[in-house]
Amino acid sequence: MVTIFGKPGCPYTQAARDVYDDTGTPYEYVDVKKDPGAVARMLKFSGGRRCVPVIVDGDTVTVGFGGT
Numbered sequence: 001m002v003t004i005f006g007k008p009g010c011p012y013t014q015a016a017r018d019v020y021d022d023t024g025t026p027y028e029y030v031d032v033k034k035d036p037g038a039v040a041r042m043l044k045f046s047g048g049r050r051c052v053p054v055i056v057d058g059d060t061v062t063v064g065f066g067g068t
Contacts, residue, residue: 002027005042006053013053016065 002020004027006013020027030038032052045061046054055062 003030003056004028004053005030005032005038005045005056007031007033010052012065016053016055 002025004013004016004020006016006029008031017027017029030042032038032042042052042054043050045056046063049063051063053063053065055065
């Protein structure tokens with residue numbers, strides 16, 4: 001399953017979620033503002049970058065989202 005780490009109000013996080021919703025791809029959304037432990041998990045995937053969204057799909061990690 002795909003995991004999207006993001007935060008409310010981030011247009012890139014919302015755009016990523018919209019694409020996954022539109023394509024019917026299941027994903028878990030993790031709000032890093034509500035879950036402090038999630039930040040530590042996200043930083044492991046992002047190599048320490050504090051940028052959202054961080055999208056984890058199996059072994060593939062994408063930091064940021066451009067809609068492509």
